[in-house]
Amino acid sequence: MIGDDYFLIREHSEILESLQKFSLKDDGLGSIFDKIVEISIGHFDREEETVVILGQYLYDSYVHHKIVERGTLKKAAEEFKIEYGTLLDEHRDIERLLQSIPEEELQKKDVRTIKHTLLRHSEMEEHLLFPSAMLIASTILREDA
Numbered sequence: 644m645i646g647d648d649y650f651l652i653r654e655h656s657e658i659l660e661s662l663q664k665f666s667l668k669d670d671g672l673g674s675i676f677d678k679i680v681e682i683s684i685g686h687f688d689r690e691e692e693t694v695v696i697l698g699q700y701l702y703d704s705y706v707h708h709k710i711v712e713r714g715t716l717k718k719a720a721e722e723f724k725i726e727y728g729t730l731l732d733e734h735r736d737i738e739r740l741l742q743s744i745p746e747e748e749l750q751k752k753d754v755r756t757i758k759h760t761l762l763r764h765s766e767m768e769e770h771l772l773f774p775s776a777m778l779i780a781s782t783i784l785r786e787d788a
């Protein structure tokens with residue numbers, strides 16, 4: 644089973660912690676981050692129940708030669724196929740919110756950093772994690788058909 648020390652789960656916690664700090668501000672920036680937090684909480688949970696399990700399976704089986712419980716994998720594979728489109732839509736929603744941060748706020752290093760971190764996180768998922776998880780999901784569901 645997935646452990647809390649898996650790098651993507653750690654990254655989700657770190658990102659959420661920063662986002663929540665910004666969302667506490669009682670201004671326009673706070674309300675942008677409030678909306679990002681609202682999307683991210685459910686988004687990260689669903690990733691951790693689907694794509695993260697498939698990603699860790701790849702790592703565990705190739706690097707550690709561990710056997711991962713089949714039922715857990717099959718459930719993650721089925722749910723990832725259903726959730727994939729929504730996860731991508733949520734990345735676009737988060738991106739749009741990040742693009743709406745006023746230019747003067749982006750003069751601040753911490754605001755620039757969280758924007759960059761979040762965009763790079765989604766990009767890494769879409770370019771590496773999602774495609775490899777989709778391949779694994781298809782293989783698992785074919786083998787179990």
Ligand SMILES: [Fe+2]
Binds near residue numbers: 768
């Ligand atoms: Fe994520």
Ligand SMILES: [Fe+2]
Binds near residue numbers: 686734765
């Ligand atoms: Fe994501």
